[in-house]
Amino acid sequence: MTEAYIYDAIRTPRGRGKAGGALHEVDPISLVVGLLKALQTRHALDTRLVDDVVLGCVQPRQEQGGDIARTAVLMAGWDSQVPGTQINRYCGSAIESVALAAQKIMSGWEHLVLAGGVESMSRVRMGGAPGASDTLPDLSFKLRQLPTGVAADLIASLDGVTRAEVDAYALRSHQRAAIAQAEGRFQRSLVPVADENGLLILDHDETVRADTTLEKLGALKPAFDQMGKMGFDAVALSRYPQVAAIEHIHTSGNSSGVVDGASLVMVGSREMGARLGLKPRARVRSAAAIGDEPTIMLSAPAPATELALKRAGMALSDVNLFEVNEAFSSVVLRFAAATGVDMDRINVNGGAIAMGHPLGATGGMLIGTLLDELERADKQVGVVTACVMGGMGSALVIERV
Numbered sequence: 001m002t003e004a005y006i007y008d009a010i011r012t013p014r015g016r017g018k019a020g021g022a023l024h025e026v027d028p029i030s031l032v033v034g035l036l037k038a039l040q041t042r043h044a045l046d047t048r049l050v051d052d053v054v055l056g057c058v059q060p061r062q063e064q065g066g067d068i069a070r071t072a073v074l075m076a077g078w079d080s081q082v083p084g085t086q087i088n089r090y091c092g093s094a095i096e097s098v099a100l101a102a103q104k105i106m107s108g109w110e111h112l113v114l115a116g117g118v119e120s121m122s123r124v125r126m127g128g129a130p131g132a133s134d135t136l137p138d139l140s141f142k143l144r145q146l147p148t149g150v151a152a153d154l155i156a157s158l159d160g161v162t163r164a165e166v167d168a169y170a171l172r173s174h175q176r177a178a179i180a181q182a183e184g185r186f187q188r189s190l191v192p193v194a195d196e197n198g199l200l201i202l203d204h205d206e207t208v209r210a211d212t213t214l215e216k217l218g219a220l221k222p223a224f225d226q227m228g229k230m231g232f233d234a235v236a237l238s239r240y241p242q243v244a245a246i247e248h249i250h251t252s253g254n255s256s257g258v259v260d261g262a263s264l265v266m267v268g269s270r271e272m273g274a275r276l277g278l279k280p281r282a283r284v285r286s287a288a289a290i291g292d293e294p295t296i297m298l299s300a301p302a303p304a305t306e307l308a309l310k311r312a313g314m315a316l317s318d319v320n321l322f323e324v325n326e327a328f329s330s331v332v333l334r335f336a337a338a339t340g341v342d343m344d345r346i347n348v349n350g351g352a353i354a355m356g357h358p359l360g361a362t363g364g365m366l367i368g369t370l371l372d373e374l375e376r377a378d379k380q381v382g383v384v385t386a387c388v389m390g391g392m393g394s395a396l397v398i399e400r401v
Contacts, residue, residue, distance in 0.1 A: 001106050001107075001108075002105060002106050002107070002108045002269050002270075003105075003106065003269070003270065003283050003284075004101070004102035004103075004105035004106050004267055004268075004269070004283065004284045005105075005267065005268060005269070005270060005273060005280035005281075005282065005283050005284075005401065006265060006266065006267055006280065006281050006282045006283070006284065006367070006371065006398065007043075007266040007267070007268055007273055007276075007278045007279075007280055007281060008039060008042065008043070008265070008266040008278075008281070009189055009263070009264070009265045009266070009281075009364065009367050009368030009371055009372075010035055010038055010039060010042075010189050010190070010191050010263070010264050010368060011035070011116075011189055011190060011191065011261065011262065011263040011264070011361070011364065011365045011368055012031055012034065012035065012190075012191060012193050012202075012260075012261045012262050012263075013190060013192065013193065013202045013203060013204050013205050013206065013261065014205045014206060014207065014257075014259040014260065014261045014355050014356040014358060014365075015122070015193075015202050015206050015259060015260040015261065016122070016206045016207055016257075016258075016259060016260075016356075017120075017121035017122045017257070017258035017259045017260055017356065017358075018122055018258070019122060021122050021206065021259070021260060022193075022201055022202040022206055023120070023122065023193060023201065023202055023206075023260040023261070024122040024123065024260065025195075025201070026120075026193055026195075026201065026260070027063050027120065027123065028057075028063050028064045028068065028118050028119070028120035028123065028124070028260075028262070029063065029068060029071055029072050029075055030075075031118055031120065031193065031260070031261065031262035032055065032068065032069075032072035032076075032118050032262050032264075033072050033075050033076045034191060034193055034194075034262075035116070035191055035262055035263070035264045036053075036072060036073065036076040036078065036114075036264070037076055038191045039114070039264060039266060040076075040078070043266075043276060043278060045276070047078040047079045047082055048079045048081060048082070049111075049112050049272065049275070049276070050078070050079075050082045050112050050113070050114060051082075051104070051110035051111060051112055051113055052082075052083050052084065052085065052101075052104065052110060052113045052114075053069045053070075053072070053073055053082065053083070053084040053085075053113070053114045053115075054069065054084070054085055054087060054097040054100055054101055054113060054114070054115045054116075055068060055069040055072070055084065055085075055086055055087070055094075055097060055115070055116060055117050055118055055360070056086075056087055056088065056089070056092075056093025056094040056096060056097045056116070056117030056118075056359075056360035056361065056363065056364075057086050057087075057088060057093065057117060057118055057119060057359075057360040058088055058090055058091070058093055058119060058359035058360045059119065059121075059124045059125075059126065059359070059360075060086055060088060061124060062123075062124050063120065063123055063124060064118065064119070064120065064124050066086075067084060067085060067086050068084075068086050068118060069084025069085055069086050070083060070084035070085070071084075072084065072118075087100070088360070089289065089388055089392070089394060090359070090388045090389035090390065090392070091325060091327060091357070091359055091362060091363075091386050091387065091388050091389060091394075092289065092363060092386045092388040092392065092393070092394030093117050093359070093360040093363065094115070094116050094117035094263055094360060094361055094362060094363030094364035094365070094367075095287070095363035095364075095366075095367075095384060095385075095386060095394040095395070095396050096289065096363070096394055097115040097116060097117060097363070097364070098115040098116070098265050098267065098284070098287075098363065098364060098367060098396060099284075099287035099289075099394075099396055100113075100115065101113035101114070101115035101265070101267040102267055102284040102287065103287075105267055105268060105269050111268055111269045111271065111272040112266070112267075112268040112269075112272045112276075113267050113268070114264050114265070114266055114267070115264070115265050115267060115364065116262065116263035116264040116265050116361060116363075116364035117262065117263055117358075117359075117360035117361035117362070117363065117364055118261070118262035118263075118358070118360055118361050119260065119261065119262075119358040119359040119360040119361050120260045120358075121258045121259060121260055121358060121359070122258075122260050123260070126258065126359070141231070141235060143294060144235050144238065144239050144294070144295045145235075145294050145295060145297065145390070145391075146232050146235060146236055146295060146297060147224065147227050147232060148297065148298065148327065148328075148389065149223055149224030149227060149250055149255065149328070150224050150227050150228050150232045150233070150236060150246065150248075151236075151295070151296055151297040151298050152224075152250045152255070152298055152327070152328035152329075152330050152331060153222075153224055153228070153246050153247060153248045153249060153250055153330075154236045154240065154243070154246055154295070154296055155296060155298060155299060155328075155330045155331065155334050156247060156249055156250070156330040156333075157243050157245070157246050157247045158240060158242075158243060158296070159330065159333070159334060159337065161249070161329075161330050161333055162249065163218070163247075163249040164214075164218075165329075165333065166249055166250060166254040166328075166329035166330055166333070167214055167217040167218055167253065167254055167329075168214065169254065169329040169332060169333060169353075170212075170217055170253055170254035170329055170353045170354075171212060171213070171214055171217060172343075172350075173326055173347065173350045173351050173352075173353040173354040174208060174209050174210065174212050174350065174353070174354040175210075175350075176347065176348060176349055176350035176354070177205070177208045177349060177350025177351070177354035177355055178208055178209075178210035178350070178354075179349075180349035180350060181204060181205065181208055181210075182210075185349055185372065185373065185376060186205070186349070186369065186372070188372050189365075189368035189369065189371075189372055190203070190204075205354075205355040205356070206259070206356075207257045207259060207354065207355060207356050208350070208354050208355055209354070212253070216253070217251070217253040217254065220251035220252055220253045221251060222248035222249060222250065222251055223248075223250055223251050223252055223255065224248055224250060225248035228246055228248055233245070233246045235295070236295060239293075239295040239296075240295070240296075249330075250328050250329070250330065253353075254328065254329040254353060255327070255328045255329070255353065256325070256326055256327050256328065256351075256352035256353055256356065256357035257352065257353070257354075257355065257356035257357065258356065258357075259355070259356025259357065259358050260358055261356070261358035261361045261365065262358070262361050263361045263362075263363075263364025263365045263367075263368065264364060265364050265367055265368065267284065279401075280401045281371055281375070281400065281401065282371055282374070282398045282399060282400050282401055283398065283399055283401055284396065284397070284398055285312040285314070285381075285397040285398060285399050286308045286309070286311040286312035286396075286397045287308055287311075287394075287395065287396045287397070288304050288305075288307040288308035288311060288394070288395050289304065289388075289392060289393070289394050289395075290303050290304045290307055290392065290393050291390075291391055291392050292391045292392065292393060293391055294390060294391030295391070296391070297387070297389070297390070297391045298327060298328065298330075298331045298334075298387040299331075299334055299338075299387070299393075300387055300388065300391065300392055300393025301324055301325075301331065301334075301335045301385040301386060301387050301393045301395065302334070302335050302338035302339050302393075303393060304385055304392075304393030304394055304395040305322075305335075305339065305383055305385045305393075305395045306339075307395070308383065308385075308395040308396065308397050309383070309397060312397045314381070314397065316339055316340070316341060318381055319341075319345070319381050319382065319383050319397075320345065320374065320377075320379035320380055320381050320382060321345055321346075321348060321370060321373060321374060321377075321379055321381075321382045321383075322335075322341060322345055322346045322347070322382070322383050322384075322385070323346075323347060323351070323366040323367075323369060323370045323382065323383070323384045323385070324346055324347060324351070324385055324386075325351065325352055325357065325362055325363075325366060325385070325386035325387065326347065326351035326352040326353040326354075326357070327352065327357065327386070327387050329353065331387050332346065332347065332351075335385070348373060349369060349373060362386065363384060363386060363394065363396075366384045366386075367384050367396065367398065370382040370383075370384055370398065371398065371400075374398075374400050375400065379400075380399055380400050381397070381398070381399045381400075382397075382398050382399075383395060383396070383397050383398075384396045384398075
């Protein structure tokens with residue numbers, strides 16, 4: 001079987017996902033086009049050699065609607081024979097797109113695939129693409145599914161995690177991200193966003209708060225207690241009666257930020273890399289997606305990681321670094337407790353609590369961050385994993401060549 005190699009991984013900065021955010025003026029197609037052109041320029045890429053472009057997008061409507069990957073290919077002026085497709089596995093979308101790209105290469109049917117994702121959360125709001133639970137309100141209660149924030153509070157309540165602990169984790173995320181930003185650790189992967197006249201719009205992740213403190217985080221009010229009172233606490237307790245009450249401890253400060261951004265990972269065969277004169281940076285060892293209990297919803301990163309490692313013939317002890325998407329503090333704390341992995345190997349450059357979580361794009365961003373850090377620290381093996389709406393988890397294992 002052909003091996004799948006990662007030749008490059010790039011991303012935009014993350015812009016604050018509000019009307020006043022730096023990237024609000026940039027439509028999501030343009031975010032992707034900027035990355036496509038950057039890859040083309042970096043590698044003097046003959047675009048006719050690209051077999052497919054696979055992009056994750058969680059809110060595929062309005063400006064992100066249709067097949068945004070194909071639209072971006074055409075807007076970038078690439079050869080018209082290059083196809084594109086949009087996929088959605090919620091927060092695991094970009095991990096899934098890179099896994100799909102690797103599978104395409106490993107099959108031998110294709111030789112060069114670009115994968116990643118995009119989400120403009122300031123322009124296409126979260127929840128703007130209604131799902132079955134939105135149009136059939138009783139469905140969530142029948143399935144006993146929760147809003148993600150209530151699920152995060154349920155995990156914390158089950159695990160006995162306190163407000164002080166989730167705030168302390170959030171502070172660590174900002175501190176680590178601030179150090180990484182100051183030391184330029186993101187620069188290799190980061191492609192600044194400019195306007196049509198070439199004027200710089202954003203060249204750094206906009207939401208990192210180097211000056212935050214435990215006192216500032218502790219002053220924030222719980223974000224999901226009202227949702228709980230609407231009936232979702234009762235849904236949670238019907239599944240987990242051993243919990244006396246849901247402790248609502250997650251806030252805007254210890255949950256992932258709403259941001260805009262896009263990512264791209266170049267995946268290809270060794271033969272295509274040689275043809276392009278490129279040296280592979282890593283190989284994709286394995287990937288996994290798994291379903292877990294849908295009420296708690298956000299607990300699947302650990303079993304997804306364990307399944308991916310089993311498929312790679314590896315163990316947790318073989319992994320040098322983990323990127324666990326920081327959807328909420330309790331998600332990462334649950335992962336660490338379930339796997340026994342020390343925090344010194346998890347999210348060493350901060351994560352989505354500090355930098356934000358552009359739903360469909362995040363997995364590609366994490367892969368780039370992980371690969372850059374493996375190279376910087378001269379480590380070999382890394383895992384990217386994320387919790388996924390609906391009680392799923394995604395994971396990808398990479399190894400430096």
